Amino acid sequence: MQKTLIALACASASLAASADPVILKVAHFWPATALSQQKVLEPWCAKIAQESNNTLQCQIYPSMQLGGTPPQLIQQAIDGVADIVWTLPGYTAGRFPSMEVMELPFLTKDAEGGSRAAWEIYQKYGQKDFAGLKALAFHVHDRGQIHNNKRPITKVADFKGLKMRAPTRLTNKMIAALGATPVAMPMPQTPDAVSKGVVDGYVLPWEVVPTMKLHEMTKYHSEISPPQPGLYTTLFTIAMNQAKYDSLTPEQKKVIDANSGVDFSAAIGKAWDESAPAARKQAQDRGNQFNTIGAAEVEGFQKATARVATDWVKEVTAKGYDGKAMLHDAQTLSAQYAK
Template identity: 35%
Template sequence: MTLKALLASACLAALTASALTTTARAADVELTLSHWVPATHALQPGGMEIWAKSISDASGGRIKITIYPASQLGAAPDHYDMARDGIVDIGFINPGYQPGRFPIIAAGEIPFLISNAKGGSRALDEWYTQYAAKEMKDVQFCMAIVHDPGTLHGTKGPIQVPADLKGKNIRPAHATMARLVNSLGAASVQVPAGDMRELISKGAADMTASPWNSIYTFGLQDVTKHHLDLPFYVTTFAFVMNKAKIDGLSPADRKVINDHCTPDWAEKMASKWADAEAAGRQKMIDAGGHTLYKPTADEVGLWKKATASLQGEWETSATKAGVDAKAAWAGLGETLRKYNADVK
């Protein structure tokens, strides 16, 4: 009996050691998430960190995501290719930083389309998921989001009607905005958000497109004193992943990741950022020294007229990308209405 007990004990110890080794291996899933805004930007503590913790919790601690902010691993326009090539496992991208490369998701860039970031992010993600495998086939698409509606901020006033842009150098938020400002007689000077401060302070641009609180986040509150007080546009963003890394995960871990790449998570990711951006407008008013130009109804009509051709341009680009553009546009509008995120 003693011998049998010893043998049984040895077998149990071997099985336990094997199980512990397996658990250790399973726990060793480390993913890098790279982005290009400051670590203090509301998107990191209010979105990315919450998302990463939820993934860790849902996986029983098997998956750990390390976040690298502020372009530590590469420049903002390179993040799609960085995820594609495995330089990072997860990249946060602004598709509009690479004009013409992602024409389908660019629908979300058209002004006066998306009224808010929360329902807008849920809607854009739900709509775009059906096209992501076609347009972003080099990566594993996770989710798409938008920021709270932004506007134009300048060093010289006023900014009230489209004619006020003529002759100015303007930093656009994305390719669609660049085409718009060029069509209005302005020159676009496109740089990532992190470079806005240097661009404006050196006088290389007179104006920038930005949501409200990002003026503070990127340190432009002392150089931009004139503001178009109008919810004008949003910017589309996406989280994309290295295919080989995700495919190499266990089925259980892939399920955890997939469960965190949903329209519900897109809304969660955008929500705290949206609140922070919206609060920036009142913060600016309270600070004083800023002039907010609120267009009349007729002047809003001038802005909408100035942007009217952008939908047709998008349809042409989307058609060339192999999409039924009219059906896609109608589908986007329907999805935005479903989540009360359309502009009335």
Template identity: 30%
Template structure:
């Protein structure tokens, strides 16, 4: 069959988008095992959605479990281009992101899915003040974590004299203010620390009780929304700048408050499923504090909030205005504790 010049031009035009569309591979690094909820229910679906939305122009290669770098280094890895996309826990670098660390102050948030959306919208106002070296994409917490211990711990005074593995620097400060001793070990080493008696308790999300085999070590659970630990997905700015406008648009669509909530959803479901499983286990003991005891815990965290305000003010920010905005966003979504 012969093609006229006009027909040949039409045929070439039809295949040009497929033949010449930009193809790019982005490396995404995180620091948890690929099989546990944060990765399997959050990071992986996000990456596959980016690929699908780009019609295959973007491929995302995922490197889990600190294959490329240690957990505390992931912000710098994105900044320096060691990876194109990284999953960062800002709480692992104490003092570096003081505004952000407000989300770590305990007893504020009751729901992590709506919390992810609310906090994304709140922090977007300040991200250029603290994370201007990278492109901010999404943020998501686990479901509000709890205090898990070898012996009952029901009120703040029970922390005094105990060794507690805190979730992050803010929780370490809280433990210290209550007269406890923070035991700083990575999550995979918590079980050993408790079994050896180095730690008496841990602040952990519910799912981590099974992820890190802790059910035989800490069988007492203070059943209240104790704290959040928020993770952030960031991009290397040069990697983003080098994309076509079409591919940038795909990533922009996936860097939104709605996607923060979507990523948080799978992790939250896993945490709540683990909580229900623990409650059905006769070897586990749950304690739900009374209203008076909840008030004691909330009052006991005032020193942490005051310290946060002082640190933020020392950096030249209006701490009261930032805090008021945070509370406004939580109340807008009905998730303030």
């Protein structure tokens, strides 16, 4: 009888333990008020909770609350410090060569289409670079624009003598090709650098500018005129610790799988596209000066930055990748999915 009671007690304890929800630690570098958390992570977390009968739940840690710096996020996911991170592969220069192609100048026209292209590039070329991680999404941001405090920028010569912040290795190469001095730094450091004059300007999409209150400390904004491709974009990933994913039940894995991939990537890109007009309006309302870079001037920008792609193909080919095919596919897919 006693053995039976003990067995029943153990079985009850086991059932109770199995009923405990899995709490996923989700880390990123943006403030909690940013689009990334409010319009992407929070709805995504609510959806996986609902579809898993609350056996999957998120605890979101914005603004690097788990410690470390933005470039360390990807390693935090691999090491299990965080279960899921949202970050830039480009913050760790050279670590993810396969996905850098999405950051070459004048590649994408919009974030939704560019994000679909990014996921397909990952599927075809990128998986070996992300060992230890389960990619949930790859996306790009809305059209990258030029912002500075020195002068209006409408042609390549206007970059001469400027110190410009850029987020990744390839955007730094692009800035240098345009004649400015690139200053590499993660996005959270940018407002302080602008306010102290460490940099004269920066390249960023519209969504980020008011999130970081940069429109309050910037005089001039220069935009590549559609339908020309945007000047540049930055690649982001939402990635999960592979061991954490492997530890989930089959039902929980199905929920994660159903809420990751190409459609999730495109939805994030669409959210960034849709955010741009309202973000831009905040700079307009302050009376900041706007300049449009038309087709004739864009040709000069494209010529000045063409060698960035040429050099990239040579670099990754030397590392064993098919750089020419990767560039061709990124260009083809980006054009195919462009709105």
